[in-house]
């Protein structure tokens with residue numbers, strides 16, 4: 001099948017290359033000329049494990065190419081995927097202008113019947129609005145994307161399920177044809193109406209964000225009463241009714257999806273007169289969690305003149321260079337504001353330094369390694385759970401520091417190794433450890449540090 005994918009961002013590039021790997025002839029399109037030109041030269045503008053190699057492979061086999069502007073690719077393609085951004089709008093909800101602009105371009109270029117697949121996340125009802133703006137020859141279907149940055153290729157090629165949202169048998173048949181190789185491998189397909197598919201994506205992200213906020217809220221209680229939220233996580237996550245995913249307490253969620261999707265859902269419900277009682281709390285908890293982390297660092301360092309904090313991690317999660325809505329930025333802002341800029345922040349991230357420099361300029365110091373970021377620090381704040389941070393030699397790290405405090409904002413470090421190195425260990429919702437302490441009661445708790 002000939003497919004055009006509009007938008008060469010995280011979702012567009014991953015979908016495009018994976019659709020090519022399923023045997024389709026794919027043209028990936030963007031309005032960003034520089035982006036397309038660098039892709040044509042084999043330079044992939046985002047960091048996603050395995051993506052660059054896979055793009056090279058599909059291009060070499062003639063199944064993937066890149067183009068500027070949607071017109072030409074849409075004219076020849078049978079199916080056009082829309083994977084453009086749907087960022088938050090100023091007044092709340094989504095800014096759907098990129099989606100509508102791209103759809104208009106596709107409709108203008110189309111000479112015969114086409115299927116337009118909405119991959120971007122949109123609020124329920126968007127497909128119908130789009131249909132009102134395009135010709136009846138264009139069948140609009142929804143096929144929400146559930147990939148996670150960092151494991152995006154695996155998520156696309158080995159999905160838990162693929163959701164088809166279409167109001168006609170023809171729409172479903174086209175989607176089936178596209179995904180037939182995955183259907184043949186036994187991956188589940190769920191058919192539903194377009195509105196239900198749009199809402200399924202919303203519901204999935206809100207549910208996952210809610211689980212994180214739920215644990216973050218409980219972590220505040222655990223912190224005070226001396227319980228260990230990691231033990232609680234395992235205690236409830238092993239209950240088959242609850243399941244283990246997205247129960248890790250931390251500094252709060254970020255990224256281009258959870259914050260904006262929860263906000264958009266709240267906005268849409270309010271706009272139709274339904275008070276989103278539960279959903280409104282998700283974001284409030286998330287904001288409090290980031291501020292509480294910064295406050296704990298400030299409390300511990302309050303008597304340290306000209307404190308130096310080594311910040312490990314800027315990306316919103318590990319294995320990506322994406323810094324959109326990353327908690328690190330709110331934490332940095334809170335630290336700088338509370339100290340009127342008198343704190344020195346030395347940050348390191350394996351992939352997100354370049355993106356972060358564009359946002360933060362010289363407000364903080366960027367380091368090229370964990371060791372350089374740590375040298376002379378009074379405290380370390382781990383904000384992203386990169387594998388490289390988890391496997392550090394804490395004896396060596398302790399020697400590089402001026403002070404002796406480690407704040408584990410992801411509950412990802414081996415706490416006993418940190419305290420054995422002579423450091424204070426402060427986690428989220430876990431009893432703190434003093435130098436030399438071992439964690440009591442963690443015997444038999446698998447993977448709780």
Ligand code: NAD
Pocket residue numbers: 006007008009010011012029030031032035069070083084085086098101102119120121122145146147148149256257
């Ligand atoms: P992105 O910002 O990384 O990429 C969007 C791309 O679309 C950009 O390169 C932009 O230049 C391009 N674009 C904009 N208008 C265009 C037009 N008219 N023609 C051609 N190209 C155009 O965004 P993303 O992270 O890939 O997200 C895309 C959508 O997928 C969003 O709706 C997002 O909510 C959703 N989503 C994202 C993820 C994720 O993890 N990033 C996961 C699931 C769903």
